[in-house]
Structure formats: structure tokens, C-alpha cells
Amino acid sequence: MNISDVRIRKTMNEPRLRAVVSLTLENAIAIHDIKIIQGDERLFVAMPSRRDESGNFRDIVHPISPNAREELEKEILSAYNGYLNSAHSQEEFLF
DSSP: OOOOEEEEEEEEOSSSSSEEEEEEETTTEEEEEEEEEOOSEEEEEOEEEOTTSSSEEESSSHHHHHHHHHHHHHHHHHHHHHHHHHHHHHHHHHH
């Protein structure tokens, strides 16, 4: 799986939701509305979902294997951390 682009679309300071991300695979498929969530012990990635008729949330897109999930999460969190470091560096430069 070739992850060709990860874009941090929006960052938040809500208690659990940290960012909304878009991901491009193979320069051919885009996945939007991936969320970075602060869990009890670590950050994790939540795939796009919608509420079904019974009120439960179901992923619209999701990795099939644990290895694919790990690769996606690693790339997304790496891009997020890079984004935060870059934003922090720019703030230091401005002051």
C-alpha cells in the first residue's frame, strides 16, 4: 500500500478530538474525515463513519488487516506530529 499524501485538514483542542485528516492512496483514492482521537493512553486514528438506523456508528472505510491499520495509523500520526512541530516552530519564529 502506497500512502501518497496525508493532509491535516483541521486541528482542535477539544477534550478528545485532535484533528481531521485526509489521506491519498496510490495517487488514486482519497479518504476524507479520518479523525485523530486522544485515547486514555495514546492517540489513535478513527476511520470515517456514519450512524446506522439503530444509532450505532459504522466505519465507511477501514483497513482489513492489522498490518494495514498499523501502517495507516503510523503514517497519519507521523504527519500530525510533523504538523504540530512545524506549527510550533513557526510560532517561535513569530515571537
